[in-house]
Amino acid sequence: YCSVLVMQRNFPEAVAQCETALEIYLDTPNSRRALARAYFYNGRYSDAFEQLETQIKSGTEYEVVSARAEVAFYYAKLGRRAEAEKIYDELRR
DSSP states (O other), rough: HHHHHHHHHHHHHHHHHHHHHHOTTTEEEEEEEEHHHHHHHHOOOHHEEEEHHHHHSSSSSHHHHHHHHHHHHHHHHHHHHHHHHHHHHHHHH
């Protein structure tokens, strides 16, 4: 539901729903990434990066790769091209 709200561009409601989902389903990797996405598109960039860093530190290999790719995407969206390309190059290897 969080992701649907993000796609509908209802970012404040997405943040609220994603925060609740994360409280209920703490160990679900998509909950943390969905919350990061809601934060990012709500302009809460540091909160988004914090969620992804938590996922990177505690996730499975797949979750780490997905979270790092999302970090690179957000860097690119923020005009931080060099940082995005560095992560992309690391992930390609």
